[in-house]
Amino acid sequence: MEQPELQIATAPERALLTAEDVRGAARRISGKVVRTPTMHSKTLSAITGADIWLKFENLQFTAAYKERGALNALMLLEDSRKARGVIAASAGNHAxxxxxxxxxxxxxxxxxxxRTTPMVKVMQTESVGGKVVLEGETFDEAYAHARKLETELGLTFLHPFDDPHVAAGQGTVALEMLEDVPEIDTLVLPVGGGGLATGMGTIAREIRPDIRLIGVEAQLYPSMFNLLKGTRLPVGGDTLAEGIAVAEPGHFTSKVLKESLxxxxxxxxxxIESSLALLLQIEKTLVEGAGAVGLAAVRDNPELFAGRKVGIVLSGGNIDTRLLANVLLRDLARSGRLARLKIGLQDRxxxxxxxxxxxxEHNVNIIEVFHQRIFTHLPAKGLVTEIECEARDSAQLHALIGxxxxxxxxxxxxxxE
Known part of the structure; x- marks a missing residue:
């Protein structure tokens, strides 16, 4: 079914967020966060047919762009609020x-x-000075408790995305990209709650009014997509792009993005999985799932980006090592370099x-062998053996099968799959 067209205006709503807000944030946080490089990828450009420029936000100290917005919001607080402290609900990079x-x-x-947050994330947050309170089984329950503590303890709540000061800080990503590579004519923006896309889009439109701004969400969490396009796609599931897995998009950010994307x-x-693996193999850089969605969008839609100078944000690099191993092995399986074959044999x-x-004879390496005699449709004298093997490529694998x-x-x- 054809998707309804996104209604586009010429510029974001200035009363909500302005380019000067982003420039002010840049001056404020200058020297306090890493000015990450924007680098050309010759290989990814050849693969996609677009001129690909990557912004390495996974090189921040906390391995994600989120600290830009957090720092800007903190620096804008009154001294009395700073003294009392701030509170947030987050199980990720904002924390x-x-x-x-x-x-x-x-x-x-x-x-x-x-309470369901992996202990490694709790420990990472505590290791950089945060006090962690575990409450509730879901993010919504944790969020409700944070708002309760905000009132009870007189703390200031800092939202991970639905806050103009936070979004202004995130917008400095695009400011740096266009200062470094002014010829970029398309930005691919990961969207969860919308803070990054809102900030980046606001400053990019001011610097280059004709720039194309393309939002990207994981298919399992099309919350902002539904809101802006008027669709009712299901939202939820176990996505690799957990950093942008937001069930309820921001109110402030959605207003800006409706006008700018x-x-x-x-x-x-x-x-997402194959793009994450490709970035590791080609660029030798590690990203989390949310950091790979920009490249995934370009690879999936080559006709939209062909011949254009495309800026992609590698928004973060925080991924569990076991999950990373699974992603890489699954990618090897999809490419035909790693396979498991079920073969019926006679038990002799x-x-x-x-x-x-x-x-x-086919020079295919056997990694593991497993015999199954009971749970099989074969006769009693038959068995099924599963052989995990490693091939050079899918052609070699299929020659073996033949x-x-x-x-x-x-x-x-x-x-x-």
Whole structure:
């Protein structure tokens, strides 16, 4: 079904956020955050057909752009509010950015996280000075508790995205990109709550009014997409792009983005995974799922970006190592370099040797072998063996499968999806 067109105005609503707000934030945080590089990718440009420029926000101290907005908001607080302290609900990058810069400035920071938050995130936040309170089973319950403590303890609540001061700080990402590479004519903006896209879009439109601004969300969490396009796509699921997995988009940010975005795209989990792996393989840089959605959007929609100078934000690099391992192995499986084959055999001496000989002839490495005699549709004298193997590429793998079938074996490739 054809998607309704996004209604575009010529500029963001200036009363909500202005380019001068972003410039002011840049002056305020200058020298206190990393001025990350904007670098050209020759290889990704060749792959996508666009001229790709990457902004490495995964090189910030807390490995994400979020500390820009957190720092700007902290510096704009009155001294009395700084002394009492601030509070936020976050299980991600906002928690670390706020805690790190709050500690640097001598501002007490309390972060409320759901009890389900992985302990590594709790420890990371505490290691940079934040006081963590675990409350509730969901983010919504943690958020409600944070607002309760805000009132009870007289703290100042700093929202992770629906705050003009936070969005202004995030906008400094685009300011730096266009200072470094003025010829960029398209920005691909990850969207969750909308703070990054709002700030970046506001300053980019002022610097270059004809620039194209493309928002991107994970297909499982199209909350802002639904709001701006009037669709009712389901929201929820276990996405790799947890940094932009927002069920309820910002009220302030959605008003700005409705006026500033030229287009809005959704990307699948498979595309996010493969783009994350590609960035690690090609650029030797580690990003989290949300940091890979920009590249995923360009790869999935080559006709929209062909020949254009495209700026992509690698928004963060905080990813669990076990999850990263899963993503990389799944990518190897999708590319045909890693596979698991189910092969029906007769339960007799030498059967496995004969199969292994075919693998040897095709120079395909056997990693693991598992025999199954009980839970199989084969006769009692038959068995199923699962062989995990490593090939050079999918062509070599399929040549092996073809040879096995010609030898009379029943072979099934175990798919990753």
């Amino acid at each position: 670390q950015g706020l805690s790190y810069h709050g500690t640097r400035l001598g501002v007490p920071v309390t972060i409320v996280m759901p 030229d287009d809005f795209l959704l990307v699948s989990e498979a595309s 001496a030498g059967a496995l040797f004969k199969v292994a000989k075919v693998f040897h 040879s096995l079938r010609r030898e009379g074996y029943e072979v099934k490739l175990v798919e990753t």
